[in-house]
Amino acid sequence: MAQRRSRHLLPGFGLTLGVSMLYLTIIIVLPLIAMLLKVGGMGWEEFWRIVSSNRSLAAYRITFSSALIASIFNGIFGLLLAWVLTRYSFPGKRILDALVDLPFALPTAVAGLVLVTLFSDTGWYGQFLEPNGFKVNYTQAGIIVAMIFTSIPFVVRTVQPVLEEVQVDLEEAARTLGATNWQVFARVIWPTILPAFIAGCVLSFARSLGEFGAVVFIAGNLPGLTEIVSLLIYIRLDEYNYEGAAALAFILLLVAFATLVLTNALGAWQVRYADRRR
Amino acid sequence: MTTATRSPAEITLIALAFVLSGLILVVPLVLIFAFALREGLATYLTNILEPNTLHAVGLTVLTAIIVVPINIVVGVCLAWLVTRFRFPGRQLIITTIELPASVSPIVAGVVYLFLYGGQGLLGPVLQAANIQLMFTVTAIILVSLFVTAPFVARELIPLMQQQGTEDEEAALSLGASGWQMFWHVTLPNIRWAILYGAVLTNARVMGEFGAVSVVSGSIRGQTNTLPLQITQLFNDFNVTGAFAAATTLALIAVLTLILKSSLEGRGWR
Numbered sequence: 134m135a136q137r138r139s140r141h142l143l144p145g146f147g148l149t150l151g152v153s154m155l156y157l158t159i160i161i162v163l164p165l166i167a168m169l170l171k172v173g174g175m176g177w178e179e180f181w182r183i184v185s186s187n188r189s190l191a192a193y194r195i196t197f198s199s200a201l202i203a204s205i206f207n208g209i210f211g212l213l214l215a216w217v218l219t220r221y222s223f224p225g226k227r228i229l230d231a232l233v234d235l236p237f238a239l240p241t242a243v244a245g246l247v248l249v250t251l252f253s254d255t256g257w258y259g260q261f262l263e264p265n266g267f268k269v270n271y272t273q274a275g276i277i278v279a280m281i282f283t284s285i286p287f288v289v290r291t292v293q294p295v296l297e298e299v300q301v302d303l304e305e306a307a308r309t310l311g312a313t314n315w316q317v318f319a320r321v322i323w324p325t326i327l328p329a330f331i332a333g334c335v336l337s338f339a340r341s342l343g344e345f346g347a348v349v350f351i352a353g354n355l356p357g358l359t360e361i362v363s364l365l366i367y368i369r370l371d372e373y374n375y376e377g378a379a380a381l382a383f384i385l386l387l388v389a390f391a392t393l394v395l396t397n398a399l400g401a402w403q404v405r406y407a408d409r410r411r
Numbered sequence: 412m413t414t415a416t417r418s419p420a421e422i423t424l425i426a427l428a429f430v431l432s433g434l435i436l437v438v439p440l441v442l443i444f445a446f447a448l449r450e451g452l453a454t455y456l457t458n459i460l461e462p463n464t465l466h467a468v469g470l471t472v473l474t475a476i477i478v479v480p481i482n483i484v485v486g487v488c489l490a491w492l493v494t495r496f497r498f499p500g501r502q503l504i505i506t507t508i509e510l511p512a513s514v515s516p517i518v519a520g521v522v523y524l525f526l527y528g529g530q531g532l533l534g535p536v537l538q539a540a541n542i543q544l545m546f547t548v549t550a551i552i553l554v555s556l557f558v559t560a561p562f563v564a565r566e567l568i569p570l571m572q573q574q575g576t577e578d579e580e581a582a583l584s585l586g587a588s589g590w591q592m593f594w595h596v597t598l599p600n601i602r603w604a605i606l607y608g609a610v611l612t613n614a615r616v617m618g619e620f621g622a623v624s625v626v627s628g629s630i631r632g633q634t635n636t637l638p639l640q641i642t643q644l645f646n647d648f649n650v651t652g653a654f655a656a657a658t659t660l661a662l663i664a665v666l667t668l669i670l671k672s673s674l675e676g677r678g679w680r
Contacts, residue, residue: 143579144589149492156485157507160556165510167526167533210431217428221421229428231672235436237611238664238671240618242638243657246645247439250446250654257442282435314420343515346620346638350645363517363621370521370625375530382521389514393506 168386171379183380191357192365192381199273199361200341203280208334210281211288218289219296236285244282245350252278252351271353276361279348280341287340291333295326295403328403332396339392343385443661446654458655463632467640468659470548474636475616478555482612483605486563491597494571495579505568511560519557520625523550546628551636554622559615563608570604607674614667618660 172180183189218230236244252259252269262269269275299322307317345363352359360368362381369377448455458464489508493501511519525531527544537544544550578600582592620638627634631643637660644653 143495143576143583144592145491146496146498149488150498152485152488153492153504156488156560157504160553161507161511161560164522164526164557167531168522170532171525210435213424214428214432217424221417221425223425225429227672229432231668232432232436234668234671235440235664238614238667239440240620240638240660240664242620242641243443243618243660243664244439246641246653246657247442250650251439251442257438282439285435339513343513343518345515345517350642363515366515366517366521367625370524375525378521379525382515382518385515385518389510389518393509393513397506 165386168379168382171375172383175376175380179376180380180383183377184384188356188360189362189365189381192360192362193384195273195276195359196342196361196363199276199280200338202277203284203341204334204338206277206281207284207288207337208330210285211333211337212292212330214289215292215296219293233289234286236283241283241344241346242350245279245347248275248279248282248347249351270351271355271359273359275351275353276348276359279351280344283344283347284337284340287337288330288333291329291336292326295329296322299325325406328399328406332399332403335392335396335399339389342388440661440665443654443657446651447658450651454651455655455658458652459659461652463635464637464640464644464652464656466632467635467637467656470551470635471617471637473548474552474555475613477552478559478616479609479612481556482559482563483609485560486567486608487601487605489564490567490571490601494568495576508561508564511557512562512565516558516619516621517625519554519622523554523557523622523626527553545626546630546634548634550626551623551634554626555616555619558619558622559612562612562615563605566604566608566611567601570601574600603674607671610667610670610674614664617663 214229214233218226218233249270251257252262252275254260254263254270259269267274269278303321304317307321312320343363345361345367348361349364349367352361352364354360354364362385366378366381366385369375369381447458489504493505524545526533527537527550528534529538529545544553578596579592582596583589587595617636618638619636620642623636624639624642627636627639631640635643637656641653641656641660644650644656
């Protein structure tokens with residue numbers, strides 16, 4: 134024990150390790166183990182039958198394609214916002230900056246309630262869209278709209294700090310060498326912010342995959358058409374089909390874990406990239 | 412920077428950012444209050460003071476009052492542990508604490524069901540002891556702790572990493588005890604980050620829907636939090652009532668944004 138004390142200069146190792154391990158075990162690890170045991174107990178064939186059923190496959194397809202489209206939109210919109218917020222100064226900038234986080238501050242159920250009202254046939258947006266044949270509520274477009282709203286901040290908040298730190302001298306050097314604005318962006322700025330941009334898009338995609346509250350309000354939840362994976366899990370629970378719920382939840386957990394590993398790797402790439410440039 | 416000479420590209424981009432943000436962010440926020448008040452202030456007050464809605468407000472506040480302080484204490488411990496010491500398994504702790512925030516809230520509800528539910532791992536034990544956890548307020552608090560697990564630690568870790576340990580080591584070498592060091596050196600350095608994390612935790616706890624809808628049982632006047640109550644009002648075709656209840660959460664959201672923005676203005680970020 135004496136040896137340990139001398140190795141750690143600061144106090145509190147035992148206390149904070151104890152509290153952290155106890156908390157992580159009770160709140161996070163134990164529930165996860167309970168679910169893994171449930172999945173492990175059902176056997177491979179049963180598991181495969183559930184996760185590869187037609188209804189599950191349709192739910193993956195709808196969830197993934199909607200999340201992909203939402204992330205592409207948010208990638209572009211997020212880049213625009215990050216650019217405007219870091220590069221220009223204008224009246225209302227601070228309000229716009231604060232407003233970006235609204236989707237995180239506003240509960241998803243409230244977001245869903247608002248969106249389904251906005252896009253209903255008499256809603257503020259729907260009354261213009263529906264006569265032109267563009268129906269949002271109870272279609273996949275509704276799922277995409279809900280996913281876009283709930284994951285707006287990710288790209289903005291990952292790209293913004295990097296964009297702030299793009300070295301001005303590099304940009305100026307490029308300009309003195311005769312580079313056009315577009316060349317400066319494509320050759321100097323874009324490569325620097327790329328890892329952060331991808332990380333933001335991945336986070337946005339992951340959040341969209343898991344979004345539940347906002348989507349169930351607007352999607353209509355028709356099996357095979359507008360049924361997302363989270364909802365299918367919820368339905369399985371309602372039917373007391375716990376195996377079905379566990380298997381699908383396990384798939385979502387795997388995806389979340391992969392996302393976490395991917396964003397960590399992208400973070401490391403960003404750091405390496407920044408170091409090399411210095 | 413504020414010069415009169417803005418390039419056409421600059422003007423276009425700023426205008427585009429405002430128009431899109433207006434359509435996607437401002438209009439939805441305005442709509443909440445417009446719909447809540449569309450039948451007049453009297454109806455709004457009646458809707459807000461409806462007993463089940465009031466009960467949901469109380470339950471939501473109670474959950475936040477319990478979850479936020481726990482999150483702060485554990486967040487500080489976790490941040491101290493992973494930024495002040497190097498030990499095997501450190502990275503694993505960081506990844507584990509992040510996992511709940513990256514998974515679907517439905518999955519959060521499901522894992523708790525498989526631990527404490529009748530069919531769950533501890534189900535038989537709890538049943539034998541006659542303890543009902545699922546579909547109670549305790550379950551709501553537990554899943555809220557799960558989904559917000561990284562919120563405070565996530566704000567503290569980069570800050571404490573960057574601040575280093577010099578101040579703390581100086582305090583110790585001047586004869587301060589561990590607790591004195593913590594109260595007089597560490598805490599003043601991280602208090603705004605703690606508040607920031609607490610604000611984010613609070614917003615998420617009050618608004619959590621997916622996880623809570625799995626474990627609460629949505630019993631009106633008993634285990635309905637505000638987001639669940641809003642959903643039920645909407646499903647009952649009481650749209651104005653749903654929006655009235657939603658204004659409380661929307662006001663908290665606006666307050667969160669203001670607090671967040673002013674905390675960022677303090678420059679520790």
